[in-house]
Amino acid sequence: MLRKILWNEVFTCQYFLEFSTYYIGLIWKWYIEFDRKKQRKKESTWRIFALKELQLATNNFNYDNKLGEGGFGSVYWGQLRDGSQIAVKRLKSWSNKAEMEFSVEVETLARVQHKNLLSLRGYSAEGQERLIVYDYMTNLSLLSHLHGQHSAECLLDWNRRMAIVVGAAEGISYLHHCTTPHIIHRDIKASNVLLDGDFKAKVADFGFAKFIPDGLTHVTTRVKGTLGYLAPEYAMLGKASESCDVYSFGILLLEIASGKKPLEKVNSTMKRPITDWALPLACERKISELADPRLDGKYVEEELKRVVFVGLICAHNRPEKRPTMLEVVELLKGEKDKFAALENDEMFKSTVVMDSSAEYSLESVSDEKEAKQEIESVK
Numbered sequence: 001m002l003r004k005i006l007w008n009e010v011f012t013c014q015y016f017l018e019f020s021t022y023y024i025g026l027i028w029k030w031y032i033e034f035d036r037k038k039q040r041k042k043e044s045t046w047r048i049f050a051l052k053e054l055q056l057a058t059n060n061f062n063y064d065n066k067l068g069e070g071g072f073g074s075v076y077w078g079q080l081r082d083g084s085q086i087a088v089k090r091l092k093s094w095s096n097k098a099e100m101e102f103s104v105e106v107e108t109l110a111r112v113q114h115k116n117l118l119s120l121r122g123y124s125a126e127g128q129e130r131l132i133v134y135d136y137m138t139n140l141s142l143l144s145h146l147h148g149q150h151s152a153e154c155l156l157d158w159n160r161r162m163a164i165v166v167g168a169a170e171g172i173s174y175l176h177h178c179t180t181p182h183i184i185h186r187d188i189k190a191s192n193v194l195l196d197g198d199f200k201a202k203v204a205d206f207g208f209a210k211f212i213p214d215g216l217t218h219v220t221t222r223v224k225g226t227l228g229y230l231a232p233e234y235a236m237l238g239k240a241s242e243s244c245d246v247y248s249f250g251i252l253l254l255e256i257a258s259g260k261k262p263l264e265k266v267n268s269t270m271k272r273p274i275t276d277w278a279l280p281l282a283c284e285r286k287i288s289e290l291a292d293p294r295l296d297g298k299y300v301e302e303e304l305k306r307v308v309f310v311g312l313i314c315a316h317n318r319p320e321k322r323p324t325m326l327e328v329v330e331l332l333k334g335e336k337d338k339f340a341a342l343e344n345d346e347m348f349k350s351t352v353v354m355d356s357s358a359e360y361s362l363e364s365v366s367d368e369k370e371a372k373q374e375i376e377s378v379k
C-alpha cells in the first residue's frame with residue numbers, strides 16, 4: 001500500500017516536472033523572440049515607404065504643403081496615418097547610374113544616429129520618383145529664425161543659441177570622429193540646421209556627404225556647397241576634408257552670434273564676408289558690437305566672446321590652423337585653458353584683415369539664390 005502511494009507520488013512529481021519544463025521552455029522561447037524583435041526595432045528605425053502612402057500624406061505633393069526648395073528638390077510637409085508629421089524631400093530627376101548609389105547611401109546613413117542629427121524615417125524609390133522621408137521639425141531651420149519668416153519674432157534668445165551651437169557641433173563631431181568611414185558633411189549652413197519643438201539642433205542633409213576612407217586625409221571631389229560658407233581650399237582646389245566643415249561651421253557661429261549673413265551687401269556690386277567684419281572687432285575686443293542687436297543686450301558676454309573667437313579660428317584660411325570638431329565642442333562648452341590659448345593666438349593680436357580668398361567671386365554674386373550655386377569640377 002505504502003509502495004503504491006510512493007509510486008504515485010513519484011509519478012505525479014515526474015509529471016509535474018515534465019509539465020513545468022515544457023512551459024518554462026515555451027516562455028523562454030517567447031522571451032528570446034521578444035528580445036530579438038526589440039533589438040531589431042532599435043537597430044532600424046527607418047523603412048521603405050510606398051509612393052502612394054507619401055502621396056496621401058502630402059496631399060499629392062500639394063503646393064500648400066511645400067516647406068521650401070533646395071538644390072536637390074522640393075520639401076513637403078506631410079502627415080502619416082498614425083498621426084506623425086513628416087518632411088518629404090522629393091528629388092529632381094535622377095540618373096540611372098546614381099540609382100544604386102542613392103539606396104546604398106540612404107541605407108548606410110540610416111544607421112547613423114545621434115541626438116543632433118536629423119534621422120531618416122525612410123525612403124521611397126518607385127518608378128521615376130526618389131523621395132526621402134524625415135521627421136518634421138516644428139521650428140523649421142535656423143535660417144528661418146535668423147533671416148527668414150521667423151526672424152521678426154526673436155524666438156532665439158541667447159540660451160537657445162548656445163544650446164544650438166553646442167548641439168550642432170556635437171552632431172558634426174559625431175560624423176567626423178565616430179562613424180566608420182568618417183563622414184564629411186560638405187554643406188553646413190543655417191538652412192541645414194533644423195530645430196525641433198524644444199529648439200534642439202538637428203543637423204540635416206548629411207545624406208549627400210562624401211565618405212572618407214581610413215588613411216586618407218581628403219578626397220578630391222566635385223565642389224558642392226554654398227558660397228559664403230566654402231573653405232577657400234575647397235572652393236579653389238576641390239579638396240574636401242573635415243576641416244572644410246569646420247570652416248563652414250565657423251561662419252555659422254559668427255552668423256548665430258551676430259545675426260548677420262555670411263556675405264553682407266556693402267554696395268550694389270560688392271559683398272563682404274562676415275569674417276572681414278568680425279575679425280577687426282574681435283582683435284579690438286569690442287565684443288558687444290558683435291552681438292545680434294535683436295538680443296537687445298541680453299546675452300552672457302563670456303559665452304558670446306567664446307562663440308565669436310571659436311567661429312573666427314574655425315574660419316581661418318589656413319586649414320592647419322583650424323581646430324577639429326572635437327576641440328570645437330570642448331571650446332564651446334567652456335574649456336578654460338584651451339580658450340585662453342586661443343585668445344592669445346596671433347590671429348587676434350593684429351587688426352590685419354585675413355587674406356580673404358573668399359572674395360574671389362563675390363562681385364558677381366547678386367542675391368541669395370545665386371549664392372547657392374554649385375561649382376562644377378575645379379580639379
Ligand SMILES: Nc1ncnc2c1ncn2[C@@H]1O[C@H](COP(=O)(O)OP(=O)(O)OP(=O)(O)O)[C@@H](O)[C@H]1O
Pocket residue numbers: 067068069070071072073074075087089118134135136137138140141187191192194204205
Ligand atoms: N525635416 C524638416 N522639417 C522641417 N523643415 C524642413 C525639413 N527638411 C527641410 N526643411 C526645410 O525645407 C526647406 C528646403 O530644404 P532643402 O534641404 O531642400 O534646401 P536648403 O537646405 O535650403 O538647400 P540645400 O539643398 O543646399 O540643402 C528648407 O527651408 C528647410 O529648412
Ligand SMILES: [Mg+2]
Pocket residue numbers: 070191192204205
Ligand atoms: Mg537642406
